[in-house]
Amino acid sequence: MAIFKPFRQVQQIKRKDLNHDLVDYVCLPGCFNAAEVQAIRTLWNDAEAEDSRVNVSGVAKDYSELRKSRVMFIDAMKENDWIYNRLAEACLQVNMNRFKFDITGFQTKLQLATYGPDDFFEWHMDYGVGDVSDRKLSITVQLSDPSEYEDGDLQFMINHKAFSAPKELGTAIIFPSYAMHRVLPVASGQRQSIVGWIGGAPFR
Numbered sequence: 001m002a003i004f005k006p007f008r009q010v011q012q013i014k015r016k017d018l019n020h021d022l023v024d025y026v027c028l029p030g031c032f033n034a035a036e037v038q039a040i041r042t043l044w045n046d047a048e049a050e051d052s053r054v055n056v057s058g059v060a061k062d063y064s065e066l067r068k069s070r071v072m073f074i075d076a077m078k079e080n081d082w083i084y085n086r087l088a089e090a091c092l093q094v095n096m097n098r099f100k101f102d103i104t105g106f107q108t109k110l111q112l113a114t115y116g117p118d119d120f121f122e123w124h125m126d127y128g129v130g131d132v133s134d135r136k137l138s139i140t141v142q143l144s145d146p147s148e149y150e151d152g153d154l155q156f157m158i159n160h161k162a163f164s165a166p167k168e169l170g171t172a173i174i175f176p177s178y179a180m181h182r183v184l185p186v187a188s189g190q191r192q193s194i195v196g197w198i199g200g201a202p203f204r
């Protein structure tokens, strides 16, 4: 759609390339195979895991109405390079074809999350105030087979509808960090995921 009344200062900016979809999520089945997922799952260490926290106006807080799960972080050491590299390639590929954001790398360590019965993450964006204002893309990987848990869908809000992402083990889902998403409460069993945040210069 053309601009009805352009700001005077930006008249020189050319509008191009407006046919890519900047709200949708992109699924990559088989980003990791079953053996690789198994190897990632062995990194889970209950003693190291902590109750999840949420960034509220720039401060990490316990916020149990918004989120309940256990999390730990994957160290960026040599033995884990293959995990970081695989996700970086996936993000660069999807970004090049779809989102075309300025992205420069992982904003923090990758998070490993475990959702047990009644654990959830209510509607939220990964983008926000302070430390998270330079998040551009988010990636999550399904580390549990759908038969291991009930409910616990990762969902995206697009207009007024919630869409469930595929649950197949090894599938990566990449989305803009400003997309609204949630994890429905797990009814039984356990769901594990990797979550990564890819940063770059703040949106402008």
Ligand SMILES: O=C(O)CCC(=O)C(=O)O
Pocket (backbone or CB within 6 Å): 113, 121, 126, 140, 141, 154, 181, 182, 183, 193, 194, 195
């Ligand atoms: O577990 C997931 O797949 C997504 C979790 C999430 O939205 C987050 O950690 O920001």
Ligand SMILES: [Fe+2]
Pocket (backbone or CB within 6 Å): 124, 125, 126, 138, 181
């Ligand atoms: Fe999130």
